[in-house]
Amino acid sequence: MIARQPIVNDRHQVVGYELFNRARAPYGHTADSDVTLVFTALSHAGEEELVGTKLIFVNCTHESLSGEHLDLLPPERVVLEVPPLGHTAASEVNARLPILQSLRERGFSLAFNHSVLESAYAAWLPLADYIKLDLSLLAPDQLTVMVRFASRHSHAELIAEKVESAQQHELASRLGVALFQGYWFARPSVMQTKLLTPAQQNIVQLITLVREQASTEAIEEVLKKDAGLAFNLLRLINSASFGMQREITSFKQAVLLLGMKKLFRWAAMLLTASREGGPPPAIGQTAVIRGRLMELLARDSLSHIDTDQAFVCGMFSMLDHMLGLPLPTAMALIPVPDAVAAAVLHREGPLGELLILAEACESRDNLLYQRSAEALQLDLERINGAHLQAMAWTDHLADL
Template sequence: MSPPPSFEPPSAAAPPPAAEVPRSGAMIARQAIVNQAGDVVAYELFSRSRSPAAHSAPQDVSLIFAALAHTGGEDPVNFRPLFVKCSHESMASGQLELVSPERVVLEVASLGSAATSEVQARLPILRALRLRGFRLAFTHTVLESAYAAWLQLADYIKLDLGVLRDGQLAVLVGYAQRHTPAQIVAERVDSAQQHAMLQSLGIRYFQGFPFARPAPVQARMLAPAQGYTIQLINLLRQQAKPEAIEEVLKKDAGLSFNLMRLINSAGLALAREITSFRQAVLLLGLKKLFRWAALLLMASKFGDLPSSVGQTAVVRGRLMELLALELLGEEEADQAFVVGVFSLLDMMLHIPMPKALQLVQVPDAVSAALLRREGVLGELLTLVQACEDRSQHLHHRSATLSRLSDAQINHAHLQALAWMDNLAT
């Protein structure tokens, strides 16, 4: 057990680090929640781009993708819940079907001066989320009489010391302890005196600068082209065949990348290695894919990826797929497509390739090809790049190693370019 945290005033020379701006445009940060001993028991994800009062459904998109990224990569042995703010619109929309409920605590917003009827109207949605396995956190307003119907749903009640006076705290804590099963979390704790007083009231969980400052969240995503996302949504609505859905997923690098991230976050890749988009479609099912595509459509307007980069990635994927079909089987050809599309991840995400591949789980052969140009897939990637750069030396060397003739390579390259042209029309 680690010792309790010390309460040294935050240094003026070391302000909280600015959160990264993900590809969705929102700034996401993470702050630890600790117990009495100072051990981290949970984290809160929140947007730093606007004030909490301005939290809205569009911001939920960024937070949900951030939650997916964190729940996918964290070591299950060291699992810590994530507190995520969520608007009532998002809770009712079905977006949360993508999120693993056992990993997330939903912070439910109050309704202001809402009438009791509005509280009752939202009760079925909150109950359904609890039944799915989500835990719910509320602000101190849930202790008001208007919210009596929500009280027994509370797993956590957060007391904001920035808005509550010391005299109010004892009353609120006492009422919560008598009338709810909830754990109480004190947030914006900023002094040793506050910490001692809160402990004397029986509070066991704390959040504030003395324990941990907000840290930027690496929630990378690629916003896909709206046209392809709409096409995917239409196919899913029509319950199209997996082959047709796979074709659309192959058309856009943003769709490809974010689908692999979703597979990782859902934990499906741990049970079975995903080597093709068709497998991903079958494992996820049409309903989850539809929810995911709807989220991406909301995010797509924020994208700033040059279209030429995404098009080059897709052409690479198709060319590698065609060349692999000349040499290998269908499964290896599917992996070749993934190598080609993901070969520009470092440019798309503005980070080195090793860091980019930490965001998606890919087969070892794909990773070896992307990082070290190893194996047959690595040789094919070198060959494809030589075709783009018109490097005769690399073209001849790679073609010799892969046992492909110039005629085969040129024909496949023309097919890949024509395929891209057809997709763009």
């Protein structure tokens, strides 16, 4: 579960959301949980987008600030909240300065709490894009001093956080604070996320292939054997983060557009975020067999059908079982060609007929099997052979 709390301007317009990982204790987080939060935000599969086009404020540890998972984020939309070091020496503050400077140079914005106004953090203050002032800790006279100091010595926008009353809002606004966060405006709203968790062995294999600079075809084969990998990659590549001018519906396209470096970062982040609790393995296996069967039949007998579309159609026809969502809702989460959507949702067109045939093979519905075979003008022996091939191919992939 992810919680988000809006950050608003003086007109109560939302400018961004701070994200919290509610899988952990409130306000408790580690480098690993930071990665999980970012991955879930990127690959979110709920009924609405987590943040839309607003700014994303993400709490970080100093360890996660140097993490390579940040390469996947759109820096112009991300504000990294940097924690203070506690009772620390100036040498420790200066030691972390190069990392913070590098993040700003890459385009990330940095937010600090009011500790950055202390003399010990003088080296960090010029890097502050946002400074959060906690109204549950600061008395009115302290707030006044800090706002004036920040205005004179930094270019940061000030955010009054934990605003819980009209009086607090009025005071901060009168002092010149322009951004606000707190219960007075909105409590954090918890959003249930639906993610497909791939098998860890498949993620490891993907990482290995990428490190070895394997061919796109070899990487595509790994994606084809795990619906979770395929779904999450298409979600990522079509997210607002990448700003694609057209929807990407092919695994090969997704791999080429993402590139080896970012694909490695994504797979490593996915490995960190993966956990128990996904759909039963049999569902994913059935989806892969269905996709492979449809691909083989389309390749051999229906040359006018894109075989990639046939595979995607078969695999994603079981998204409702894998995500625990109604099929139309699940299909709306990823871009697919119109022919695939028509086939999966309405069993329309040649792909729809192929899907009916694949389902008949699974259920051993002889009447439906024969009717679909005749409609597609496919030989029964060839269908049986393709089904056996699909099952053998899927078993082989599982052993890799």
